[in-house]
Amino acid sequence: MTETLYPVDYPGEAMTTTMPAVTAPVRPRGVRRVLYESGYALSAFPIALVGFLVVVIDLALGMALAVFIGGVLLISVGVMVARGFARFERIRLQGMLGRPAATPSYLCPRPGDGFWRRSLTPLRDAQSWLDVVWALVGLLTGTLAFAIALAWWAGAAGGLTYWFWQRWIPESDGDHGLAYYLGLGDGRTAESWLNLALGALLLLTLPWAVRLVVTIHASLAWVLLSSRADLQSEVARVEGGREAARIAEAESLRRLERDIHDGPQQRLVRLTMDLGRAKRQVADDPTRAAATLDDALAQARETVAELRSLSRGIAPPLLVDRGLAAALEEMLAQSSVPVRSRIDVPAQLPPHVETAVYFVVAEAMTNVAKHSQASSAEVTVVSHGAEVEVRVEDDGIGGAHPAKGLGLAGLRQRLAAVDGTLEVTSLEGAGTAVVARIPG
Incomplete structure (x- = not known):
């Protein structure tokens, strides 16, 4: 016993x-x-x-x-x-x-x-x-x-x-x-x-x-x-x-499965149906068949774009090929909220540190776009000796808290797996500041 x-x-x-x-x-x-x-x-x-x-x-x-x-x-x-x-x-x-x-x-x-x-x-x-x-x-x-x-x-x-x-x-x-x-x-x-x-x-x-x-x-x-x-x-x-x-890995897998089911999988089903309908229309009505194929092509492009977005959330190829700074710059360039950024990190960081930093910025910017109603944001990623500090601030409505979900709880778990810490300061009407520190 x-x-x-x-x-x-x-x-x-x-x-x-x-x-x-x-x-x-x-x-x-x-x-x-x-x-x-x-x-x-x-x-x-x-x-x-x-x-x-x-x-x-x-x-x-x-x-x-x-x-x-x-x-x-x-x-x-x-x-x-x-x-x-x-x-x-x-x-x-x-x-x-x-x-x-x-x-x-x-x-x-x-x-x-x-x-x-x-x-x-x-x-x-x-x-x-x-x-x-x-x-x-x-x-x-x-x-x-x-x-x-x-x-x-x-x-x-x-x-x-x-x-x-x-x-x-x-x-x-x-x-x-x-x-x-x-x-x-x-x-x-x-x-x-x-x-x-x-x-x-x-x-x-x-x-x-x-x-x-x-x-x-x-x-x-x-x-x-x-x-x-x-x-x-x-x-x-x-x-x-x-x-x-x-826990973080299990949550990521469940989220990926849900996103694939709700997004690309549904689009692929529709694409299959459109191609089948176009095949039947080719002989009898070539004009309608061409329009159906155009719709199918648009669905295929949207599916590819969504799959690319999902793959970027798993392991962005740019992060592996060109490093953390380039991957962050590309992600921030696609943000729907204007972003000022300062990225000052070594060219070579441990892979788990680069991945953690990337996901912190990605999750924080997703929350900014979806929930903050902010007009601008600022991202700072700097290296302080033996740790990397990530700071994401916005001028939105505030009120964010890990207990409310918004991805912050899962982000805290992901950081705990690499001995990192997460601080969230978000007063009502005063914007939100997310600060993560990750040992490098």
Whole structure:
């Protein structure tokens, strides 16, 4: 029996094919960053110590009692406790350091599973055991972060204020301070200047010292607690793109079949009937036969033109023969709406990118002609580094939205198949802007 991945926060709902969008946290700057990082480092040790003790004691008791039923349940409870500390650490990473720390999807029981299956499911989840590892090894880096941060803050504060509180330090004959042994002189004044210099040095180096130990602790936390989330997101994205490609292909085939049935097929049937009638009229009424043949010839020309239009929607020959720019220019030249265009793309692009760009422009211009009531349109296709941006704007009535159909939903699916994105801005009465970005 297979298990289902569920989001950790909602164990009763199946995980969708696309991971939820994660809002990037805001990283503090300047003095706030130093204070937040110091707070993170100073709190790392007590939190890690509590997590270490609770998880280790729970797992140790569970293993000692493993021969009994309660022992296995204790191990499962220990794993769930480690999950809780892992979640708290992700919150600290985002809230105190401004680092992205996505929560991976945990293996959860399906609705309807029995008590034992639900209780033992955490033991079969890889991320749960990574959380346990974090509860154990996080104490090491947490202790290091705590010790360095405390030493630097204490040294800086003590050195800078030594001149004030040294008066309460008992002084006896024969006692010498660090300044005396460094050859800087003897007495409270020399000692105050030395401590002031050391305090200033520690204060100046404090941001880098704290940032070093925080980076070590936080990097280990991210690797163990959040790195699998990126992998799961990538897998979901690939699966979503593959599914979108299948849906887009199926939609294209259905549309082509419908267009052929409604257009060329009907014309060919009529052409066959006209030719048959002309054949019967040749002997008895050559004049009417000639008129019928003229009609048949017109039907044949219209059929050829419609088939050419349909083939242009499948794989335009000009796109293969002369490239994307030429194919777009020819398509825009046949537009029923006046178009201003700017096409600036490399001569050689991957075939799937060229096809996607072409279909974006074709679908957008079809919508402009059929639905926008626009008097003009503007098409911009430019290459920005590793991606191609397509922008189609019109001055029509607006109101377009992928949920309304108009081909935009299918276009979004087609772009998802090539890792592209689609943005539609269309206010009522303010025209429509369709922007697609396709990795090149």
